[in-house]
Amino acid sequence: MTIKPLADRVVIKMVEAEETTKSGIILAGAAKEKPQVAEIMAVGPGGVVDGKEIKMEVKVGDKVLISKYAGTEVKIDDVEYTILRQSDILAVVD
Template identity: 65%
Template sequence: MKLVPLGDKIVLKQCEAEETTKSGIVLPGQAQEKPQQAEVIAVGPGGMVDGKEVTMLVSEGDKVIYSKYAGTTVELDGEEYIIVRQNDVLAIVK
């Protein structure tokens, strides 16, 4: 089973959080705020959305930063995904 997003929607999968603070301490995933970094799993076709032409600018596999309060969390086959509109993707991490 897979998610096929409509219009300008994008299916994301949140990256595992494990990062090192500036002073070098490693914080395990649970002890910190979830990062807003995610991997693009599926991209909608774009086209006319809300009466406006939208061109999709991200691709499957991109690592992206998305807007904090955006998106809907869904669960499929025990995996958690976030579906956002492309406008809520702020930047691609390269």
């Protein structure tokens, strides 16, 4: 099954959280924060949203930084994705 987002929405898959800190300390499950870096899996066509022309600035494969509680989580074929608006993306990560 594939997901095709509409309008200015994108489908992302969260990047796994780090298991250790930069100094080598192993983190317990409760100490890990919700990851905010994700990979874009699908991009909507853009178009006119709420009377404004929206140009899609991101593409499939980009790694992005998102708002902490943005989007709607969905599970398809045992894989968790998040669908959110392009405006909930804070930055593209290189």
